[in-house]
Amino acid sequence: MIDTAASPLPAHPLVYADAELRGILKHARTIAMIGASANWVRPSNFAMKYLQGKGYRVIPVNPGQAGKEILGETVYASLADIPDRVDMVDIFRASAAAGAIMDEAIAQKDAKGISVVWMQLGVRDDDAAERGRAAGLLVIMDRCPKIEYGRLFGELSWCGVNSRIISAKRPRMRP
Amino acid sequence: MSDDTDKSENEAPLEFGFETRAVHAGARPDPVTGARSTPIYQTTAYVFDDVDHAADLFNLQTFGFIYSRLTNPTVSVLEERIASLEDGRAAVCAASGHAAQFLAFFTLLEPGDHFLASKNLYGGSVTQFGISFKRLGWNCDFVDATNPESIRAALTEKTKAIFIEVLANPGGVVLDLEAIADIAREAGIPLIVDNTLATPYLCRPLDWGADIVIHSTTKFLGGHGNSMGGVVVESGKFDWTQGGRFPTMTEPDPAYHGLTFYETFGDFGFTMRARAVALRDFGPSMSPQNAFYTITGIESLHLRMERHVANAEAVAAYLDAHPKVAWVSYAGLASSPYRELAAKYLPKGAGSVFTFGVEGGYDAGVKLVQGVELFSHLANIGDTRSLILHPASTTHRQLTEEQRAAAGAGDDVIRLSIGIETANDLIRDLERALENL
Numbered sequence: 049m050i051d052t053a054a055s056p057l058p059a060h061p062l063v064y065a066d067a068e069l070r071g072i073l074k075h076a077r078t079i080a081m082i083g084a085s086a087n088w089v090r091p092s093n094f095a096m097k098y099l100q101g102k103g104y105r106v107i108p109v110n111p112g113q114a115g116k117e118i119l120g121e122t123v124y125a126s127l128a129d130i131p132d133r134v135d136m137v138d139i140f141r142a143s144a145a146a147g148a149i150m151d152e153a154i155a156q157k158d159a160k161g162i163s164v165v166w167m168q169l170g171v172r173d174d175d176a177a178e179r180g181r182a183a184g185l186l187v188i189m190d191r192c193p194k195i196e197y198g199r200l201f202g203e204l205s206w207c208g209v210n211s212r213i214i215s216a217k218r219p220r221m222r223p
Numbered sequence: 224m225s226d227d228t229d230k231s232e233n234e235a236p237l238e239f240g241f242e243t244r245a246v247h248a249g250a251r252p253d254p255v256t257g258a259r260s261t262p263i264y265q266t267t268a269y270v271f272d273d274v275d276h277a278a279d280l281f282n283l284q285t286f287g288f289i290y291s292r293l294t295n296p297t298v299s300v301l302e303e304r305i306a307s308l309e310d311g312r313a314a315v316c317a318a319s320g321h322a323a324q325f326l327a328f329f330t331l332l333e334p335g336d337h338f339l340a341s342k343n344l345y346g347g348s349v350t351q352f353g354i355s356f357k358r359l360g361w362n363c364d365f366v367d368a369t370n371p372e373s374i375r376a377a378l379t380e381k382t383k384a385i386f387i388e389v390l391a392n393p394g395g396v397v398l399d400l401e402a403i404a405d406i407a408r409e410a411g412i413p414l415i416v417d418n419t420l421a422t423p424y425l426c427r428p429l430d431w432g433a434d435i436v437i438h439s440t441t442k443f444l445g446g447h448g449n450s451m452g453g454v455v456v457e458s459g460k461f462d463w464t465q466g467g468r469f470p471t472m473t474e475p476d477p478a479y480h481g482l483t484f485y486e487t488f489g490d491f492g493f494t495m496r497a498r499a500v501a502l503r504d505f506g507p508s509m510s511p512q513n514a515f516y517t518i519t520g521i522e523s524l525h526l527r528m529e530r531h532v533a534n535a536e537a538v539a540a541y542l543d544a545h546p547k548v549a550w551v552s553y554a555g556l557a558s559s560p561y562r563e564l565a566a567k568y569l570p571k572g573a574g575s576v577f578t579f580g581v582e583g584g585y586d587a588g589v590k591l592v593q594g595v596e597l598f599s600h601l602a603n604i605g606d607t608r609s610l611i612l613h614p615a616s617t618t619h620r621q622l623t624e625e626q627r628a629a630a631g632a633g634d635d636v637i638r639l640s641i642g643i644e645t646a647n648d649l650i651r652d653l654e655r656a657l658e659n660l
Contacts, residue, residue: 066236089481094284101285169489192489203286205249206294207498208302209313209491214239216259218252 062172062190066213069196072164072186074223076136077104079193080127082149083140084108086118092140093118095168095194102197102222107134127152127160136164138193143171150176154183168192197223241308241424242525249303250518263515264296283479283487283499293503297511301518305444305454308423308521309436312459313491315498316452316514320419320439321351322507323453327415327435328384329501330471330493334360337381341368341398343391346618346630348417352386371402378410383468385414389428389568390421392604393578393631393638395552397564404432411465419443419605420574424528431568434461435493442605446520446527450513455497459490471496527607527643532572534609534649535641541650542579547587547657549635553577575641576604578631585634587660588613592637594656597648604640609649612638 079099084106085092096106096119107130108118114125124130127137127149137153139146146167153165165180167173167189177187198204199211202219239247250261269288271277279285288294298316306314317323332338340352342365352363366377368387385407389400400416407414413434418426422443428436438444440452463472463485472492475481478500485492502508532555539553554565555573565573581587591613592600598611602618612618614632627633641649 063236089475089479091487094487097279098285101279195489198286202251202254205303206286206288206296206299207313207491208294208299208306208315208494210248210303210306210311212236212307213251214237214243214247215251216247218257219254221254 079106079136080134081138082109098194127156133161139167146173147176150180244307245524246522248307249300261300263511267291292508295511298509298514301514309456310429311456313494314456315494316454316509318507319451320453323437323455326497326501327455330497332361336383337362338384341387343396345392368398375406388417397554397561400431425569425571429458434458440517445517448606450516452509457493530643531575534646535575537646547582549580551579578638580635589616595652597652607643609642610640
């Protein structure tokens with residue numbers, strides 16, 4: 049979760065189909081995490097480590113840490129600096145910063161192969177989302193990929209969270 | 224074996240009815256064996272993949288099981304099921320309803336903090352709040368919540384919560400939930416509702432603006448009088464940052480290397496802290512065996528509650544017309560002063576626990592509870608079996624006559640918890656006992 053004090057969320061909640069979120073988590077293998085923290089008790093560091101454990105490559109983007117390593121991955125100052133392909137951009141910054149990151153993701157879309165821009169829990173910029181969709185990106189806002197992964201593949205239920213998933217099929221624990 | 228191939232990409236998440244969720248929520252087939260009924264994971268501990276996995280689990284960096292004091296796969300199913308039925312975000316189970324209340328208040332309060340509670344409460348809660356909690360530095364004042372403005376008038380700077388039973392034990396009183404939720408929201412503090420008597424089938428307090436729901440699952444949720452348990456459910460909608468009044472949620476926790484629960488876990492942060500701190504350090508966890516019985520009980524909650532209510536309405540109407548009965552306090556009666564509130568908040572019925580006054584006072588009360596054959600004379604509610612109690616001669620015997628009257632346990636008061644037997648058999652049993660007075 050991100051500090052939302054400066055940019056309160058619009059009142060209406062966002063609704064995403066479970067199938068859409070599952071599809072993203074299945075196909076995105078490399079994630080650029082904008083705002084990844086080197087401090088291991090920060091939520092971004094938690095999310096990065098969790099996603100690594102689920103088989104994703106997470107590339108940290110944080111100008112203050114550029115050139116150093118977080119959780120074994122080289123940190124880059126910007127999306128453009130990443131030498132590899134990136135399937136998904138995860139915005140771990142306040143909502144006010146999301147628009148500029150979206151514009152950079154749109155600019156880097158073809159060069160990097162970006163198909164998804166995902167804004168963290170508490171992060172929302174409807175105008176930026178509209179620009180991203182117009183450019184052909186899938187956009188998710190105000191959700192955490194770690195929490196959604198846990199929810200969709202059963203682990204979040206282990207700590208008593210209501211996954212809202214009702215099914216008599218044997219669950220798959222991986223996308 | 225995909226579980227999601229039948230869903231199109233753009234389909235909004237499906238909503239399921241209460242009855243479907245009572246049977247299914249939280250309980251998919253076992254991923255390894257395909258077992259359809261929820262297995263009883265009768266284990267204390269769980270192996271780690273390696274030391275890094277262990278560290279991640281202890282640091283709350285990943286989801287998983289460590290030790291059944293914190294989480295257990297059978298108990299998790301029950302937690303998710305109750306969270307679903309209450310329209311909540313998350314839940315944590317406890318060994319009893321009283322333990323659940325302790326987890327909730329330990330997660331909210333610092334020593335010296337204050338909360339307000341309705342006067343119309345289960346007597347055990349009055350004692351827990353008024354005497355035992357006071358020894359921990361948690362101060363409770365009891366207010367007449369039938370007048371919501373009396374709650375507003377009693378708020379102080381240190382007030383951190385409001386606690387009510389919407390359908391109050393022993394059953395005759397219904398509070399104006401929406402009005403009280405408004406007062407709590409304006410004060411920036413959570414409204415906690417003990418929903419034991421109503422169950423989520425009859426009333427869902429979170430839908431009316433409450434923030435936390437507590438149950439003694441021992442009662443109607445388990446429903447068969449065989450398993451102790453409690454649960455705390457959070458709505459996920461309360462803003463813990465407001466006013467800087469909830470440091471347990473918003474300030475770094477020293478036992479977790481400076482982790483901040485609300486920032487890290489968001490809308491289920493309260494449940495995480497209740498589990499990872501209160502349950503970890505005080506240990507009142509629910510056993511997997513009790514969770515299994517309670518899960519099984521909940522699968523028929525909707526059917527049982529319909530019959531509980533129908534039987535209670537029949538028995539209350541019969542007693543209301545009986546010459547040896549002075550009064551009946553049941554919110555489901557047309558003569559109840561709470562009938563309008565009951566129609567708003569409990570449209571499917573006002574539960575099945577209520578009191579009545581028997582002509583002849585203390586001695587008549589004793590004779591009545593000993594004269595019935597089918598009603599069980601004991602101190603519990605929410606069983607398939609019908610239960611009867613004369614509080615003045617049992618649970619409230621140590622009090623003075625004045626104290627008993629103030630507690631709603633006057634000499635003539637009989638409490639009934641109506642079960643799901645044949646209504647006419649219950650009426651006949653009471654009729655014979657009343658004839659012999």
